[in-house]
Amino acid sequence: MSLLSLLLRRRFGPFFATQALGAFNDNVFRFALMFLLTYTVAEAQGWDISLLTNLVAGLFILPFFLFSGIAGQLADKYEKAHFVRSIKWLELGIMLTALIAFSFEWWWLLLSLVFVMGIQSALFGPVKYALLPQHLHEDELVNGNALVGMGTFVAILLGTLLGGLLAEWASQQMMWIGWVVVSFAALGLLASYGVPPAAAGQPDLKLEWNLYRQTSRILQSAVQQRSLLLSMLAISWFWFMGSGYLTQFPNFTRSVLLADESVGTLLLALFSLGVGGGALLCGFWSRGQIELGMTPLGALGMALFSFDLYTQAQAFPGLESGQDLRNLAEFWAAGGGAIAVDLALAGLCGGLFIVPLYSLIQRRSPQAIRSQMIAALNVMNALAMVISALLAALLLSWLELSLPQFFLVYGLSALLVGLLAFKLAFDPLLRFLIYLLSHSFYRVRHRGLEHIPETGGALVVANHVSFVDALLLAGACHRPLRFVIDKEIHDHPLLKRFLQLAGTVPISSEKVDRANLHQAFAAMGAALERGELVFIFPEGRLTPDGEIQTFKRGVERILAAHPVPVIPMALRGLWGSWFSRAEGRAFKKWPKRFWSRIEVVAGPALQPEEVTAARLQQEVSQLRGDWR
Template identity: 50%
Template sequence: MATGHTGTLLRERRFAPFFWTQFLGAFNDNLFKNALIILIAFQGARWGADNQDVLINLAAGLFVLPFFLFSPVAGQLADKFEKSRLIRLIKLWEIAIMVLATAGLMLQNLWFLLAVLFLLGAQSSLFGPLKYGILPQHLKDEELVAGNGLIEMGTFLAILLGTILGGILIERADSGPLLVSGTVLLLAGLGYLTARAVPRAAPVAPDLTINWNLFSEISRTLRFTYGNRTVFLSIIGISWFWFFGAVMLAQFPAFTRNALGGNEYVGTLLLAAFSLGIGLGSILCDRMSGRRVELGLVPFGAIGISIFAIDLFFATPGSVEQDALMGPVAFMATDHAWRLIIDIVLLGAFGGFYIVPLYALVQQRSEPSHRSRIIAGNNVLNSLAMVLAAGFAILLLGWAGLSIAELFLVLGLINVAVAVYIFTLVPEFLMRFLIWILVNTIYRLRAEGLDHIPEEGPAVLVCNHVSYVDALIVAGSVRRPVRFVMYHRIFNIPVLSFIFRTGKAIPIAPAKEDPEMLERAYERIDEALAEGHLVCLFPEGALTSDGQMGEFRRGVERIVRRRPVPVVPLGLGGLWGSLFSRHGGRAILKLPRRFWSRIRLTAGAPLAPEAASPEALQARVAELRGDNP
């Protein structure tokens, strides 16, 4: 049975109880937090608050601060102990905190409630490393994108619903505190019940000695994140997203009132549009990535974020003149409403395209024994980014005197610079983006039998050679990174050369052209296999000139004789006649005859090294390719 689709995961015990546990937790956090903020803003004077603005900002800081302080210890606990038991204990703590919250509401003591909010932040900070550390233990690699997409969708939906319900309940002046108390206790209890159904997740570092020194552990946790450069830079990318999102979302209330002339319900509408966009983008990630961690979606998401953040500036009306604040119906009747809503929805959607693959990449490429601590390091940097976001907004809005719309413009432009910088440091993101664009705009690809390719360990892939983009299609289909061996003249084609070099392709030349390059290529192939990589060859040695397969050369025999590894045959079909093939003239230097044509890639069962003769491989690849080259 197929696994990994979002609807399927929500019906399975290995994912569904955890999803609802984290959903109810995020819902409860935001319900209580927003109810407290609204209580301070509108009823604070009656409850003894002298300066509501200070208390509101203090409340926001007190909730975020524990993520910085306690995430490193939380990461250690998540690595050392069995995760489902920890989740149940944390949910019991949530019940206890909500009992304290009820007491604070009944006593009408704001300072006590602020202390409760700090405890709630501490409880959530302990859940964070478990939240992303447990997914790789319960899900397959090809399910990580779907799982992370659902978690992100659920989190933002919970934030939206909690924020709305918290405001509705507390605004009832007489019964509000009682309604909030009953609701948070109910949600905490439901969260504990769903947590009881979360399957066991074995400890990954049971011998770990817990370091309770918060500050030395913060330093050590951050060092863990530095250990893998790609993972660390992915965490920087995630932290930038939370910086960006914190600045954007914090401006919605004032933006609604001052720039759009809308009331608080219009502000809720904008928040709902953003949350809908995040959910939509997060869910579409699974479909658009072909159930794999598709790094090409990260630049795609970054581009969209910049476009729609910048367009928010241009879509904002110059001035709004009315006697009273508009409600949602009056707002939607204005000329600028739909453009603004579409911008915000698409801003959220592209945010989903950006963030979900990054989370999945961190989970997939982190050392399992340190995964929760690396995620804890991610939480530390994320919380630091959100604190800096508040200072950044204050600086530009207060000191520099920018309007909120101008702040959106600056954010969009800075996002361009940050994205370029990250993609320069990790060119794999841009390489995957170019491959993803190519495969999904020019062709409609059907891939079959890819489960024959080993999930780990070395193997040689052999494939027929129809076009200049064969390597890109294979690279865009196989879940693992692939090292390609290719004719040096193809390797040096402009633009494509960037992709090949970034993917660490191995250029090769025939002995009559460059015997030294040939020998270097064989050495590099053996090194790649020794390191456990997949290596792909095109044994024909040249593109087909008539659509028929050429004779396979004997290089594969030499490779597997020196390093005995499985050999997986691949068959490409449907590419003959495309722009990048030699059908009808030289490849590329001709007018394209078709776009979005159907192509296929089929993998066969691996051959043992001793059975991988050129003749046997050619016959098997021809069979997999089929009658349509």
């Protein structure tokens, strides 16, 4: 289902609006307050700006650490749509109090409300992510998370923009800020009444009020699934990094870029918009599957653009004598475009990093405790953000690092996470890069890929038309394929190292290298026993005329020793490409087409007892049809 059509569904649209309006209103309130404190109140009161901005961040984060445990239990115990509406009523009450506090400029009350807003957000967090798997089909979950990620960060963008503008426009009439946040709280409450019911996960759950015991119990469940624990740790690092960025932008704008509120608002907006764009891009590239290969790319991208941000900020020019803080036009003229691009692209990489991880946690968490698992994740996120705030205070106030150096330190953490993710998710990364490469040559349509089993060993076969067949098939399938390829091609000096990393199995004919043939069949059998997908081109060579050649009986030999399901597949539209043997040898003719339309089609699995080479050839021929 497309992203737009999902937004128009009642099972997703009202919830999307509810959570987006909530994130928007949070940021209008917090950043209006933060900009007022930074540019108006701190100077008048003689307060330390760096300490004050970290205090605001800490007050919002602390409730996630304190109350996420009980929030997860409440979300599992009660019907989720009703729970969402209760939380939105709480938000409306908080914003009515903020209206009074802004009207009388009661800064102590406004700082207290930051903490109370954190409580409201902590209550909403677990139900927000636990509700999605109940309303969305499995193949819609990544798109749903991508839209939620995009909506959240675009809401941060718009809320940040409006918060900054309100701090400037309403600095003398602060009650208008209160009226704005009350209005959007009311709109969020109205949207919440459109959220369809979602049954409680554990209606008979006995609430555990001890934070330590509850969080420890849920984390023990996560530890039993290594992928869950690693995903939770990676997400927590993202919020460590992201909160460090967002918290320091106002001070970075004023102290390093020597610019006014409009520039600070722009930088916050670009980072948030980048994350939202990265989330949407993740949804587009994922094709309904969890694509963990984006995770190392996202972390390494964040590191790269953090390093460049450090370089650009270090070289940023100072003010001329008597010049006021730069406005937006002056910032851009001074070379601020490079800094703006760095922040936007760092955000985009963050979106690619985080969406697959949230989707993995939702899919693999047991439904009965899914909200509690998300709550435990929120505790970890909160702890990471508190550590980030403490580290910022240590680096900036005590060690007296400059803000560019601060971003450099955070960039180094991204590099370490990216290298670790590269090691842990090498196969998904390789498959994702192959997908990007192969889909740059062609407009590829996939059909019937749901026939490929989610787990367990299976044999996959297809017709062999061109030298890029393996790339297209590896990019199309959501599980790794262990390809069996000709040993002569495997041992080519330019390809051998890459093919070894990809786990391919080299094979020769019995006449050429009998020992290698036996080794290849042993490697295929071992892979099938481990529950992997093994791929074979049964023709044994490229088609010379576009027609499917006779399938060899090696498939029958494999199945005799290792009876597993067989999935037939067909490539359509590749004959005539530069990589095929149409009109002469491949690569020897001038390319006549680029980005042409092709299809990868899979059929229902055949049981091993009904498979013969002739039967498989017939199945693949029917899948391919007349389109060569």
